[in-house]
Amino acid sequence: MNNLLEIKDLTISFDTFAGKVQAIRGVDLELAKGETLAIVGESGSGKSVTSRSIMKLLSSNASIEKxxxxxxxxxLVQHSEREMQNIRGKEIAMIFQDPMTSLDPTMTIGKQVAESLRKHQKISKxxxxxxxxNLLELVEIPEAEKRLKSYPHQFxxxxxxxxxxAIALICYPEILIADEPTTALDVTIQAQILELLKEIQTKVKTSIIFITHDLGVVANVADRVAVMYxxxxxxxxxxxxxxxxxxxxxxxxxxSSMPTLDDANDRLYAIPGSPPDLLNPPKGDAFYPRNSYAMKIDAEQEPPFFALSETHKAATWLLAPQAPAVTPPQEILRRWEQFNQHNLSSNDISTSLGN
Known part of the structure; x- marks a missing residue:
């Protein structure tokens, strides 16, 4: 695989009044040219910290330990701030969760979209x-030419x-990081933005890292998915x-916590318990206290990755040769049955989920 980005054994901590929070603990990730990688997990799992570390946009109390x-x-870990300034926006760009806090209310939209281009390419106003x-038309802003002089509150x-x-894409970056870009939007607009990102990727040929807590959001967008906990x-x-x-x-x-069209129940499944305190990470599998399938070894030893295919691996002792057979939730059994009987392609995922 022709990897554009490789993260190897990334470990990040935060110094707090309570002590050192071990936020990222040995993360390995790869991003191929032109692909969309989704990083999913609950709040606090480390998704956003991982993505921000790529652009070195971490807070002052953060340390990349190794x-x-x-x-x-x-x-990029070894790059200076000046070197990173030449990369941010030009080669790697980011879309943040709340667009209103990303836009300057005192500047027209045209100036804000053009600003990064003028900085990195030194072209005329x-x-x-x-x-x-061109970019505003690409992202389908109605009457784009007229609205170049409008302000954020007018949209x-x-x-x-x-x-x-559009601001993130103005320099046609090689990597676009989208950090929960649709969370603040209603479902209809959310779908439009996701479809727009897919269309833009086809036109611009950029690689995308999509950060979300909702697996359903990336169902028909991602090529690969990394689950963080x-x-x-x-x-x-x-x-x-x-x-x-x-x-x-x-x-x-x-x-199991995602609603589907096939689900006749009014109540959604919720994972019991809460994520662990990363001031003192657990000794074994961090998911052990919330895992109804946990074994004794989960409390004592961290599981290695077990490979299921060239592209698929999971860190759980349930995949060890000596592990007992377990019956997963009914929703997972249904998915396995679909996988084995129909060999669904990625294009069928969204339809199956009811999206």
């Missing part, structure tokens, strides 16, 4: 504004998110493998 972030072979217009929430996407990757595979052949009990819980 590991590498290789972008086109260069280790007129040429930059022309390219800003709807969905339009502001499209503008933020307590600062670690616990399962990674193609979208098809994660949605229809999940193997980690945490992934089972995330999928």
């Amino acid at each position: 590991g590498q972030i290789l972008f086109k072979g260069q280790d 007129q040429a930059a504004m022309k390219e800003a217009l 709807s929430g969905g339009q502001r998110q499209r503008i933020v996407i 307590a600062g670690k990757i616990v399962e990674v595979g193609t979208a098809e493998e994660i949605f229809f052949n999940p193997q980690h009990p945490y992934t089972w819980g995330l999928l």
Whole structure:
């Protein structure tokens, strides 16, 4: 695989008044050129910290204790702030969760979209504004030319998110990081933004890292999915493998908590308990206290990754040769049956989920 980005054994901590929080604990990830990688997990699992570390946008109390972030072979961990300023926006860009806090209320949209281009490419104001217009049309802002001189408050929430996407894409970056970009939007606008990102990726050929707590959001967007829990990757595979052949009990819980058109129950499943305190990470499997399938070894030893295919692996002792057979939740059995009987492709995932 031609990897554009490789994260190797990334370990990040935060110094707090209570002590050192071990937020990221030995993360390994890969991103191929032109693919969409979704990183999913509950709040506090380490998704956003991992993504922000790629651009070195961590808070002042954060420390990258070890590991590498290789972008086109260069280790970004070793880059100075000046070197990162030349990469941010130009080669790696980010879309944040709340578009209103990402936009300057005192600047026109045209100037904000063109700003990054003028900084990185040193082109004239007129040429930059022309390219800003092209981007606003690409993200489907109505009457884009007329609205170049409008201010953020004059746009709807969905339009502001499209503008933020235009700002991120103005230099045609090789990697686009989307950190929960649809959370603040209603379901209809959310679907439009996701479809827009898919269309833009086809046109611009950028690689996308999509951060979300909701597996359903990335059902028909991601090529591969990495599931995070307590600062670690616990399962990674193609979208098809994660949605229809999940193997980690945490992934089972995330999928079981998603509503589907086939679900006749009014109540959704919820994973019991809470994530662990990363001031003092647990000794064994971090998911052990919340795992109804846990064994004695889970409390004593951290599980290694077990490979299920060239693209699919999961860190759970349930995959060890000596592990007892277990019966997963009914929703997971249904997915396994679909996977085995129909061999669903990734294009069928969204339909199956009722999205």
